[in-house]
Amino acid sequence: MPSVAVPSRTEAVLDAVKHAILTGRLTPGQPLIETELAAQLGVSKTPVREALKTLAGAGLVTMSPYKGASVRMVDDALAHSVYDIRILIEPEAVRRSAARCEAASWESADAALDAADRAADRADRQQANREFHRALYLGCGNDLMIGILDGLRDQTALVSTAVWTRNASWEQEAAEHRAILEAIRAGRGDLAATLLEEHIRAFVDRNFSQV
Known part of the structure; x- marks a missing residue:
């Protein structure tokens, strides 16, 4: 099955958030608020939302219907x-x-x-x-x-x-x-x-x- 191309803006957000997680700048358990990330990265909320979904699928982010997204806790x-x-x-x-x-x-x-x-x-x-x-x-x-x-x-x-x-x-x-x-x-x-x-x-x- 061919892979689905990720829009370039979403990919840029994905790379930025992933890098922040893997350098420890975004720490385990830290909330990932779409509006704040969008403002920091100069994009709309849509690529942020898509990037967070991808990161959740990779196991780096957890998604809660009540609390939203956060960096996955390491235990x-x-x-x-x-x-x-x-x-x-x-x-x-x-x-x-x-x-x-x-x-x-x-x-x-x-x-x-x-x-x-x-x-x-x-x-x-x-x-x-x-x-x-x-x-x-x-x-x-x-x-x-x-x-x-x-x-x-x-x-x-x-x-x-x-x-x-x-x-x-x-x-x-x-x-x-x-x-x-x-x-x-x-x-x-x-x-x-x-x-x-x-x-x-x-x-x-x-x-x-x-x-």
Whole structure:
């Protein structure tokens, strides 16, 4: 089914609000008032309303018929829900990618690590991290796996942003990323999958209570 084109004005609002959420400028639980956002961004309420609907679909915004829209709260339950699914699927996807792909296929992962090092803010770093993880699982050969993991990317970024606001752990995570990529390049797909699972589990264990 072909994707529906998003009007350029709505897309601009979408990008602006998403960037504000992923830099922490709009904080979890903060109300997103259409008239205020429209005035700040110099648009009518219509593209704001459409952008908020899209962000709700991506899991970054919650919509209430009584309270309106707000930035999604990040709690232990959300973190475990998102990361449990990643633990179940992503290591296996990376193992399959490592078995199928040539060494040149990992250049985009390496470029994403460099982009994360150069990132100007949390949103840029989140984007680079998402591109790194996607580069690792993209070659798994299973479109459903890829679709599920792609669908979790924004919610993963929301959780990470909330964590980085109180615990700037991205340097540790970057070192773990490089170890995973080194294992893949060494032809050790099983080790890479194990390191990835440990990487995901460690992030949750450091920052969220058990549920």
